[in-house]
Amino acid sequence: MKISARNVLEGKIIEIKEGATTSHIVLDVKGLHLTASITNEAVEEMGLKAGQTASAVIKSSDVMIAVA
Template sequence: MKISARNTLQGKVINMLSGTVNTEVQLELPGGDTITAVITKEAAQKLELELGKTAYAIIDSYNVLIGVD
């Protein structure tokens, strides 16, 4: 995965809370810290996110995004 954002944190999905439109995704980072992002429900489905899956928090100036390999 190549991206222009310089701040990328690898973690495991430990919690997902889906609403009508959005899904809140929580990642556990290697040191035990967590980071949470809100993405669209459609994006979560396209990324095939599930508990335990490795994903990346991609941080730019204004947002925290979620990505997978």
């Protein structure tokens, strides 16, 4: 598969937190934990499970953090 995103980080799924319609997938990338929100349907279709290798694909020009 070829994609245009340049930020692809491979890691291991360490947790899947299922909600009413959306799941949070926690991916361990070299000790850094990234969380992605995807639909429960996508989790099922992709067969995602804890312990599985997966990639975070980041396609964005900005990542912002703010504090009050």
